[in-house]
Amino acid sequence: xxxxxxxxxxxxxxxxxxxxxxxxxxxxxxxxxxxxxxxxxxxxxxxxxxxxxxxxxxxxxxxxxxxxxxxxxxxxxxxxxxxxxxxxxxxxxxxxxxxxxxxxxxxxxxxxxxxxxxxxxxxxxxxxxxxxxxxxxxxxxxxxxxxxxxxxxxxxxxxxxxxxxxxxxxxxxxxxxxxxxxxxxxxxxxxxxxxxxxxxxxxxxxxxxxxxxxxxxxxxxxxxxxxxxxxxxxxxxxxxxxxxxxxxxxxxx
Amino acid sequence: xxxxxxxxxxxxxxxxxxxxxxxxxxxxxxxxxxxxxxxxxxxxxxxx
Numbered sequence: 001x002x003x004x005x006x007x008x009x010x011x012x013x014x015x016x017x018x019x020x021x022x023x024x025x026x027x028x029x030x031x032x033x034x035x036x037x038x039x040x041x042x043x044x045x046x047x048x049x050x051x052x053x054x055x056x057x058x059x060x061x062x063x064x065x066x067x068x069x070x071x072x073x074x075x076x077x078x079x080x081x082x083x084x085x086x087x088x089x090x091x092x093x094x095x096x097x098x099x100x101x102x103x104x105x106x107x108x109x110x111x112x113x114x115x116x117x118x119x120x121x122x123x124x125x126x127x128x129x130x131x132x133x134x135x136x137x138x139x140x141x142x143x144x145x146x147x148x149x150x151x152x153x154x155x156x157x158x159x160x161x162x163x164x165x166x167x168x169x170x171x172x173x174x175x176x177x178x179x180x181x182x183x184x185x186x187x188x189x190x191x192x193x194x195x196x197x198x199x200x201x202x203x204x205x206x207x208x209x210x211x212x213x214x215x216x217x218x219x220x221x222x223x224x225x226x227x228x229x230x231x232x233x234x235x236x237x238x239x240x241x242x243x244x245x246x247x248x249x250x251x252x253x
Numbered sequence: 254x255x256x257x258x259x260x261x262x263x264x265x266x267x268x269x270x271x272x273x274x275x276x277x278x279x280x281x282x283x284x285x286x287x288x289x290x291x292x293x294x295x296x297x298x299x300x301x
Contacts (some may be wrong), residue, residue, distance in 0.1 A: 137299070155295050
């Protein structure tokens with residue numbers, strides 16, 4: 001009888017300690033990580049203007065680039081003088097380039113008014129970088145540059161910058177400020193993919209932004225993807241000329 | 254707690270030192286464990 005009491009007592013204490021451990025884990029994930037992130041974000045926000053000013057000094061020189069556009073084929077005019085029929089020159093637009101920053105460095109700010117996001121963005125998507133805030137996948141173009149810029153962020157911990165990303169609707173604005181200026185994107189589609197579906201980071205014609213985060217909330221089983229197209233910013237003229245002409249890919253080919 | 258304290262070796266200052274080191278090591282282990290387990294809740298959202 002006495003040994004049964006001992007077993008029950010030990011079991012009780014084990015459960016109490018297990019409960020305390022779970023409670024401590026949740027407190028750490030939901031509050032301590034937010035606290036750590038808010039300190040990092042505050043420091044980064046204070047230094048951001050100086051950081052952007054430094055980056056502006058290193059910006060590559062703007063260049064006028066020729067853009068090849070797709071034109072509809074027309075029947076050849078038999079009566080036209082072949083000497084006069086020349087290929088039209090491709091249009092020239094001013095293109096403003098910008099290079100990715102060093103891994104871990106703050107390089108811009110993301111503002112999504114619809115879901116109350118206002119965070120400093122860092123270069124890189126390593127574990128340590130994403131603890132500081134949303135991170136830009138450096139092998140993709142900087143937001144505002146031609147192609148598909150990818151920015152990832154935590155959903156439920158470390159400041160939870162993309163907590164409400166699923167609430168974005170078609171047309172909602174996403175602003176990203178970089179050394180080049182403010183690039184405004186409009187949401188075009190939202191989808192859920194596997195964490196290994198890297199095809200969502202593939203280049204897209206035009207100037208695009210892809211936001212990625214964990215899905216569903218409190219699980220890393222899938223990824224929520226929001227893709228947005230440039231609608232205002234320094235490279236809008238360029239984007240309009242090289243923009244996407246075919247539907248976005250639904251799955252890998 | 255009292256039994257753990259009494260089981261620590263040496264006089265009180267040594268016990269206090271050992272206990273402090275033990276608490277620090279336990280906290281570091283806990284944080285590493287929490288960080289590892291936290292990846293199942295939210296890994297940061299990166300692709301690939």
